[in-house]
């Protein structure tokens with residue numbers, strides 16, 4: 001079986017991965033395995049072919065309706081959890097652009113394992129993405145989540161203004177021209193999850209700018225905003241946050257040393 005997939009042109013480690021994934025002692029899944037190998041051969045990301053992928057403590061269902069969760073976003077979860085350490089016992093959290101649910105559901109899950117019951121509002125403008133996030137919440141028995149179809153804050157209930165202890169976001173931040181130079185495998189992911197218009201003279205900054213400007217109205221006093229971004233956007237983000245009156249504005253590097261994680265607080 002393994003040899004058959006390698007002969008089809010798959011890397012050996014991927015062939016092994018697929019074989020294990022589709023292992024069936026009766027052999028009934030041979031056709032499914034071959035179909036999966038063909039999809040991989042055609043360039044589809046392994047994560048979509050397999051249909052699920054680990055992210056921190058969760059095994060998340062993923063398919064072409066959502067971005068494949070990235071390792072650097074796992075680091076953002078740790079930063080977000082750190083922001084809640086001195087916070088209230090039952091925090092209210094907003095995940096903007098939730099996609100598969102990677103960020104928000106992980107924060108909820110890891111708080112649960114510490115005995116903290118948090119409430120999550122998961123927002124995406126893509127109904128398809130919200131369907132995947134909903135399925136992932138069910139899969140991991142995370143019940144304190146509501147899902148809202150919205151462009152950023154637009155459709156959120158106004159009673160939530162000034163109430164969030166934590167807002168997390170990994171919005172689109174790649175410029176349209178930049179996208180052309182990136183790995184073609186990204187072409188399999190939803191374009192709306194990756195590309196943002198330029199704004200404020202910064203490539204791919206439009207969605208980041210909206211989130212930083214508007215989050216002030218939705219955080220409780222002392223609440224935190226934690227946002228992933230591209231390396232070249234650090235300066236503009238920090239300047240915008242300071243101009244907007246956030247305090248404790250920081251920007252952290254990921255494990256590869258690139259500026260990626262913006263953190264700021266609503267004044268107390």
Ligand SMILES: C[S@@+](CC[C@H](N)C(=O)[O-])C[C@H]1O[C@@H](n2cnc3c(N)ncnc32)[C@H](O)[C@@H]1O
Nearest residue numbers: 067069097098099102124125126151152170193
């Ligand atoms: C980079 S993906 C992040 C997905 C997930 N949070 C993660 O980290 O894997 C960005 C997400 O933002 C959503 N999105 C894009 N524009 C949006 C908007 N205006 N309002 C709400 N969500 C949006 C996309 O549909 C996509 O799911």
